[in-house]
Amino acid sequence: MAAYLANSRILVALDIIIFGFDGESLKLLLIKRNFEPQLGKWSLMGGFMNEDENLNEAAERILYTLTGLHNNYLEQLHTFGDIDRDPVERTISVVYYSLVNIADQDINAIESHNASWIDLHNKPKLIFDHDQMVEVALQRLRYKAALHPVGFELLPEKFTLPQLQKLYEAIYDVKLDRRNFSRKIMSTELLIATGEKDSGSVTKKAQLFTLDAEKYQKYLVGYYSFFPELTEMTSHSSKNLTFISI
Amino acid sequence: MAAYLANSRILVALDIIIFGFDGESLKLLLIKRNFEPQLGKWSLMGGFMNEDENLNEAAERILYTLTGLHNNYLEQLHTFGDIDRDPVERTISVVYYSLVNIADQDINAIESHNASWIDLHNKPKLIFDHDQMVEVALQRLRYKAALHPVGFELLPEKFTLPQLQKLYEAIYDVKLDRRNFSRKIMSTELLIATGEKDSGSVTKKAQLFTLDAEKYQKYLVGYYSFFPELTEMTSHSSKNLTFISI
DNA sequence: TATAATTGTGTCAAAATAACACAAAGTTAG
DNA sequence: CTAACTTTGTGTTATTTTGACACAATTATA
Numbered sequence: 214m215a216a217y218l219a220n221s222r223i224l225v226a227l228d229i230i231i232f233g234f235d236g237e238s239l240k241l242l243l244i245k246r247n248f249e250p251q252l253g254k255w256s257l258m259g260g261f262m263n264e265d266e267n268l269n270e271a272a273e274r275i276l277y278t279l280t281g282l283h284n285n286y287l288e289q290l291h292t293f294g295d296i297d298r299d300p301v302e303r304t305i306s307v308v309y310y311s312l313v314n315i316a317d318q319d320i321n322a323i324e325s326h327n328a329s330w331i332d333l334h335n336k337p338k339l340i341f342d343h344d345q346m347v348e349v350a351l352q353r354l355r356y357k358a359a360l361h362p363v364g365f366e367l368l369p370e371k372f373t374l375p376q377l378q379k380l381y382e383a384i385y386d387v388k389l390d391r392r393n394f395s396r397k398i399m400s401t402e403l404l405i406a407t408g409e410k411d412s413g414s415v416t417k418k419a420q421l422f423t424l425d426a427e428k429y430q431k432y433l434v435g436y437y438s439f440f441p442e443l444t445e446m447t448s449h450s451s452k453n454l455t456f457i458s459i
Numbered sequence: 460m461a462a463y464l465a466n467s468r469i470l471v472a473l474d475i476i477i478f479g480f481d482g483e484s485l486k487l488l489l490i491k492r493n494f495e496p497q498l499g500k501w502s503l504m505g506g507f508m509n510e511d512e513n514l515n516e517a518a519e520r521i522l523y524t525l526t527g528l529h530n531n532y533l534e535q536l537h538t539f540g541d542i543d544r545d546p547v548e549r550t551i552s553v554v555y556y557s558l559v560n561i562a563d564q565d566i567n568a569i570e571s572h573n574a575s576w577i578d579l580h581n582k583p584k585l586i587f588d589h590d591q592m593v594e595v596a597l598q599r600l601r602y603k604a605a606l607h608p609v610g611f612e613l614l615p616e617k618f619t620l621p622q623l624q625k626l627y628e629a630i631y632d633v634k635l636d637r638r639n640f641s642r643k644i645m646s647t648e649l650l651i652a653t654g655e656k657d658s659g660s661v662t663k664k665a666q667l668f669t670l671d672a673e674k675y676q677k678y679l680v681g682y683y684s685f686f687p688e689l690t691e692m693t694s695h696s697s698k699n700l701t702f703i704s705i
Numbered sequence: 706t707a708t709a710a711t712t713g714t715g716t717c718a719a720a721a722t723a724a725c726a727c728a729a730a731g732t733t734a735g
Numbered sequence: 736c737t738a739a740c741t742t743t744g745t746g747t748t749a750t751t752t753t754g755a756c757a758c759a760a761t762t763a764t765a
Contacts, residue, residue: 217548220507222468225540225551261466268540268551292538292553294471294514302463303510305471307538307551360602375743392745393723400721416742417730621712638714639754646752662711663761712761721752730743735736 224304227271228259228343230290230350231280233315233330234367236376239383240315240330241347242279243339247327250301255337257346258328259306272309279326281319286312286366288357291349298342306342310350312366358384362403362432365424373411373419374398403428470550473517474505474589476536476596477526479561479576480613482622485629486561486576487593488525489585493573496547502586503593504574505552518555525572527565532558532612534603537595544588552588556596558612604630608649608678611670619657619665620644649674 231242243255260275262268268289277283287309294305315330323329331337333351338344358364364380365372378394398404405425410418477488489501506521508514514535523529533555540551561576569575577583579597584590604610610626611618624640644650651671656664 217470217507217550220470221510222470223508224463224466224468225471261463262469262540262551264467264549265542267542268538289537291535292514294508294553296511296513304463305508305514305553307540356606373743390723390725391743392725395744397722414731414742416732416740417744419743619712636754636756637712638756641713643753660711661763662709663713663763665712706765708763708765710762710764712759714757714759716755716757718755719753721750723750724748726745726747728744728746730741732739732741734739 224302225262226259226299226304226306227262227268227275228257228306228308228346229272229276229279229287230257230308230310230347231276232310232312232350232354232367233318234380234383235315235330236379237383239333239351241333241336242313242323242328243331243336244279244326244328246340251340254340256340257343258326262307268307272307276309276311279322279328280313280317281322282313282317286363288353290346290353293342293346295342306346308346308350310353312354312363314367314369316369355384362401362424362429365429371407371409371421371423373414373421375419376411401428401432403432470548471508472505472545472550472552473508473514473521474503474552474554474592475518475522475525475533476503476554476556476593477522478556478558478596478600478613479564480626480629481561481576482625483629485579485597487579487582488559488569488574489577489582490525490572490574492586497586500586501583503589504572508553514553518553522555522557525568525574526559526563527568528559528563532609534599536592536599539588539592541588552592554592554596556599558600558609560613560615562615601630608647608670608675611675617653617655617667617669619660619667621665622657647674647678649678 233240233242242258244258246252246254246256258275258279260271260278262271266274269287272287272289273283276285276287288311290308290310292305292307296303298304298306336344336347339347354363358381364377364384367380368376374395375391377398378389378391381394382389403425404422407421407423409421411421412418479486479488488504490504492498492500492502504521504525506517506524508517512520515533518533518535519529522531522533534557536554536556538551538553542549544550544552582590582593585593600609604627610623610630613626614622620641621637623644624635624637627640628635649671650668653667653669655667657667658664
């Protein structure tokens with residue numbers, strides 16, 4: 214069996230951008246490093262790929278270690294490979310981003326890693342090329358959330374329309390019209406009214422919705438929604454490419 | 460200086476999906492391997508990352524080696540890291556895709572690598588996980604071309620509307636209405652009429668256009684086109700998120 | 706010079722969007 | 736207890752965009 218003798222082997226790291234939403238702003242789960250290298254500085258959660266796992270498994274392991282959660286939304290983002298990106302040793306980093314419901318987190322896991330949720334607007338400077346990673350992740354999230362209903366991954370199972378609107382306003386940093394937003398969302402037929410009301414509210418309580426799991430899956434995978442004639446994803450006549458046009 | 464002693468170093472490969480367009484169909488530049496491993500089988504063009512280059516540089520080098528071209532559209536796609544994806548030795552592959560104008564190719568470079576342009580519909584089975592890579596690349600191209608005017612990278616500098624339409628029809632494997640397509644494209648104000656006519660045609664000769672380079676750049680980078688109120692990218696009132704809604 | 710293929714442009718009804726108004730629900734202050 | 740205030744739910748209308756379709760103009764060829 215031949216081997217690739219002439220070529221050099223290098224370290225493969227993984228870093229994960231973990232997004233959360235607190236009802237008002239997008240948050241990042243960041244680490245104040247209590248270990249070397251770069252002790253005392255802020256960074257993303259990361260680790261190295263082991264020999265007995267593939268990239269997705271490594272990313273899931275690292276995410277689980279920090280949040281105590283499995284089955285979060287987790288998507289490969291980009292691989293960073295600049296020569297000096299890690300001064301310790303040449304390392305390429307395969308970066309993932311994850312969307313988690315803050316309420317589901319494992320406080321112990323988070324505290325033991327010296328991690329905390331930081332408002333995206335107050336993000337400290339991060340080590341190495343982690344700032345750039347966050348930037349790329351936010352851009353990807355904006356693309357993704359315009360084309361697919363991934364935003365719901367940041368919300369609790371039951372949520373209100375005003376909550377959903379605030380989420381989209383946070384993702385895109387815009388103000389949206391409540392009435393047009395409602396019409397657009399409801400036209401996807403993705404939401405199921407529970408009949409329950411949001412107890413948290415202080416004035417008129419908004420209705421709680423859940424997702425139609427089947428329709429949700431279709432919107433997630435099939436972006437061919439925008440060939441109305443080729444899919445029966447939308448029952449009505451024509452439909453925009455965009456899941457929601459912000 | 461600390462080092463990451465405990466972790467294993469592995470090979471970092473790159474593979475590139477090279478798309479072309481011959482006026483009728485999408486093409487892939489594929490290699491009939493005249494070297495080991497997998498001699499005699501079809502594969503993507505690939506190579507290994509060197510110690511003195513970053514990922515993008517390695518991708519450009521590999522693309523240049525095969526096509527003789529610099530400055531092609533080249534975008535990182537995804538990193539594949541399954542444990543047994545390369546039976547020779549554990550290797551992760553950072554995959555790029557490129558869009559090239561077939562007319563610009565370097566025949567010598569291509570022939571010396573035993574490469575040829577294969578119609579996407581007649582693609583042979585490729586080695587390792589290369590089929591999966593092509594699938595992901597096609598999906599990415601479809602996303603990208605719906606949101607940004609990257610399709611032009613596959614055309615000559617001067618092109619006609621019918622050519623452009625055939626390109627989009629090839630990318631999305633659909634038939635489009637000539638009149639609505641024209642209206643949509645022209646509304647972007649991205650095309651500049653040259654006054655010249657396509658000499659290749661056998662009946663009424665279509666007009667040749669070039670790109671408005673400045674507007675093209677804006678559409679390429681700024682996907683915020685879909686916040687009409689936040690950019691002045693579109694002079695008219697509202698505008699769809701999609702560069703072109705197919 | 707008629708024919709056939711292709712290109713360029715226009716029309717119209719239907720659908721989607723943006724801007725906006727008002728009524729109902731629920732809390733709090735007087 | 737009621738007025739005031741905030742928030743939610745739903746409706747209207749004008750404008751824009753889309754999809755479906757028709758006809759005239761150009762050019763090589765028979």
